[in-house]
Amino acid sequence: MTSRTGLPTVGGVVTSSSGSGALSVEVTVRGDVSPGAVDYARSKVAHVARYAHEPVLGAHVVLTVAPDPAVERHARAEASLDVNGTLLRAHALASDMLSAVDLLEARLQRNVAQHDDRARTRHRWIGVATGHEWRHGDLPSRREDHYPRRPEEREVVRRKTFALEPMTPDEAAFDMDLLGHTFYLFTDLQTGREAVVFRDGEGGFATQGEQVPYSATTLVETAASAPTLTEPEAIDRLNLSGEPFLFHLDPDTRRGRVLYLRYDGHYGLITAAGR
Template identity: 45%
Template sequence: MKRSAPQQAPEVQVETSGQLPPDAAAYARDKVRAVLGQTREPVLFARVRLNRTANPAVERPVTAQANVDVNGRPARAHVAGQTATQAVDLLQDRLAARMARLAEHREARRGRTPVPGPHEWQHGSEPTHRPDYYPRPVEERQVVRHKSFSLAWESPDEAAFELESMDYGFHLFTDADSGEDSVLYRSGPTGYRLAQVHPSPRPEGSVAVPLTVSELPAPRMNMAEAQQRLEATGFPFVFFADDSTGRGNVLYHRYDGHYGLITPAQ
């Protein structure tokens, strides 16, 4: 079968904020277009956001984020660098990895390649380029973003693909086998960890990704208790069962130093 040719590189929207070099936007546009021009599916949307924080305490003050839609499938990359050029170069590499993962998944679904094995899901040291958290005082932190949506019913393998293609630090979903609200996150250099409202054992060999499962149920608590737990542990997020609904929620640290909250739609 004849392989389709790469699509014409799309227009890329670039938004900037903070003190950046005059050519930063054009550099980011060219680098992202070079990645997207290699895909064999139409890119319906592409946007890059560049920001330089004025806080001198931040070691990598320039953040770069790309959001794209490849034929209806979203992908995302988010990095930080010491300079605009470094951040954009890191973004280009990270976005290229996201695009390769989407292409592999598309081919696997079409039956042209085997379903990815554990070695194909390795994420290595990619998270080392994530942005630094703004050191906002605890008393100033608030929930400034609350997202509520119907959780996808997925397997841990599908959740891992979603986490990697969207460059998330965690992914909240409903386990397709057990029906339990669950969160998947990276554990170690190549593995993943699964936590559930009510943990259920998984048959050996039923998951392709290297996965460990927490044996502890999600703690049942209210928002104030979740915030206290988040600050006490120092973790980037806390997974908990809402004390009124029993559904799995995630409260997390945003890069601006505030909190974000994700809840399932009732």
């Protein structure tokens, strides 16, 4: 069976691969994606792969067009590069597939450059420190995520307010993964309300916030709605849960915020800039 792209399809998902030199770029298509967009994405990802300073062992691209054209930025392009065993990923949404691929290329190229920079730094500085010496790039010793301070001694010592960029849960998950954060507070593109994305403990991502129906192709699962709590109530809830953070709503403003446990055993609080 073939799709309108002219490529073989299994269960509505089109997969093709083509070699560019020694690199094979696999492309998976979901929805009505033109053959030209497939070729364009394959060439762009292969082009980025040539910039890597380490061997690129494989490349996979996923192109998705939402079935409802009224959905804003209904074209999604994703890519992953296996750079000598390290998986680099990028993701972009746009109103048309070619624009999404252009954004994908820029983000993937940035990730490749950042990976190369980290690799050079690691090779330059890696070593074994003696005594209390620490050098940038040393492998950290195993330690607790935070200082084991008793709950009655904890205080909110850091309050941060950010202007949050509107994005989808998938975009927030990719940004969180790139930054290496435990959680990521963002403004949901569909609701205009604060939400948080985090790892679900099973290798995937989950989001918490106002419950809205998203496309079935989303990569992020929906968790429970956020509780409405005062700051003292949020502190008590966080201590009882044993979790590293708690997303909740301010009872006065109804805005979402995150209370989290810092490395020093105290609390930090992240809120969205007013609007």
